Amino acid sequence: MGKAEKDYIDRLDAQYKRQSVWTKDYRNKIYRQIGIKGARRILEVGCGTGAITKEIREKSSAQITAIDRDHLVIATAQENITEVEFYRMSVEEMSFRDETFDIVLCNYFFMWLNKPFKSLMEMVRVCKTGGYIVALAEPDYGGWIEHPDFGLGKKHIEGIKKQGADPFIGRKLLSLFESGGLETTLSVVANVWGKERLLEQIKNEWKLVLETEQINDEEYQEIITKEVKTIEDNMRMIFLPIFSAIGKKIKCVQKPSTPP
């Protein structure tokens, strides 16, 4: 890995680790619901640098497999986490046999997929009947609320669309999973960002806007000064709903149909 690649992956890794902390308690609840402790085989798709993989490894004695289509993140995950089988593979076409895993899960994943339904059906195929397909966290930027309105939410929506991703995936999870013939429970984490998280995260949030070329360096510096002052005065509020879905693969799987 060259220096530029290493810097890029280190930034991603730090971002994924930070992100994973925000919904940690919520994930623990889901892990209990789906019984990860007692599972024999678990697959994580879109594992990135392994923020969630490491956590699952610590919580379960199952045989764990993790895939990602990006060779750089897979190499990093492999370097940092032991006793997990990592593969570079796309979720759209996995080489695992039908009904291999008790649990197939992912985190901040569906929003980045070109073909979410096709991908879900592959996850269903490799999951055992009676097992679970789980989207641990998928945001919906349509539910973003901020005050004062500095336009950060709107810029995120544009930036995410520009990258070919879906900023409104959260609201679509239920129909996606039900169309895949899964018995689905949908839930949402609704936390207001606290002052500490705002101070820690606000530069990264606007950096994403800068990276998608919606503002220039000068505008970036200006908005950060304004943001930090507002946050320190305890006047800044940001809220973003994060959805999750637990889908049970039932015996008589309905014929899958394309989601609305």
Ligand SMILES: C[S@@+](CC[C@H](N)C(=O)[O-])C[C@H]1O[C@@H](n2cnc3c(N)ncnc32)[C@H](O)[C@@H]1O
């Ligand atoms: C936002 S990251 C999340 C990483 C990790 N799940 C986490 O929460 O830290 C999404 C990951 O999905 C991977 N990805 C996107 N499309 C994929 C596909 N079709 N097959 C496998 N991985 C994919 C990306 O390479 C990226 O590592």
